[in-house]
């Protein structure tokens with residue numbers, strides 16, 4: 001069986017940057033999980049003593065606090081900055097951007113529509129910069145929401161462009177002024193396009209990434225559409241030999257928070273099955 005990696009996979013720019021910042025900040029803590037990957041978070045703990053806190057009250061005085069890739073809500077950041085701690089911001093610049101946009105647009109008197117999942121940490125952060133934002137995942141949800149005639153809209157970085165367009169079209173049809181900001185991140189597209197291409201040829205697809213990672217789930221859905229034998233795993237231990245029996249081409253892709261060492265381990269373990 002041939003094992004082939006997608007042309008683009010794994011760590012994006014923002015995650016590489018955040019990990020580098022964490023590695024350069026030993027004996028610190030991250031505020032919330034730095035990235036959506038438990039194994040990498042454990043490696044940072046083991047190799048650099050980078051811990052994790054989830055609550056401001058658990059942050060010890062004089063500690064160094066690394067802000068995670070997805071950012072945190074503005075009031076929390078303000079609370080941290082007031083404490084006697086060093087704040088090191090590893091928020092991806094592509095996440096800082098929509099935060100800045102919604103803050104400015106709110107100040108200028110626009111209603112803010114955020115296309116994204118209100119339970120996702122990135123969106124919780126972005127929402128906190130806007131005044132009374134409307135957060136939706138579909139046009140249906142948007143219908144009937146009280147909005148001014150001047151509307152500004154941003155999207156969660158990992159959302160599909162086509163879906164965002166539906167929101168934008170609806171707003172254009174119903175409002176006098178619509179400011180559209182394309183805040184969707186290219187890194188996600190590149191991995192998705194490559195996964196689509198490979199899954200059309202593969203007999204079995206392995207998608208490696210955090211099961212709570214939104215971009216990994218999207219990669220998995222794309223692969224599943226094209227290749228019914230697609231599996232989402234977090235690490236090599238979850239592999240099963242029978243997935244590969246009788247297969248000729250095994251495609252591999254990985255979410256934007258998946259480190260290379262996990263991908264290599266998965267490939268080595270598939271090779272050991274000797275199918």
Ligand code: F3S
Nearest residue numbers: 012014092094157185
């Ligand atoms: Fe940033 Fe895009 Fe990655 S928003 S964290 S570079 S997927």
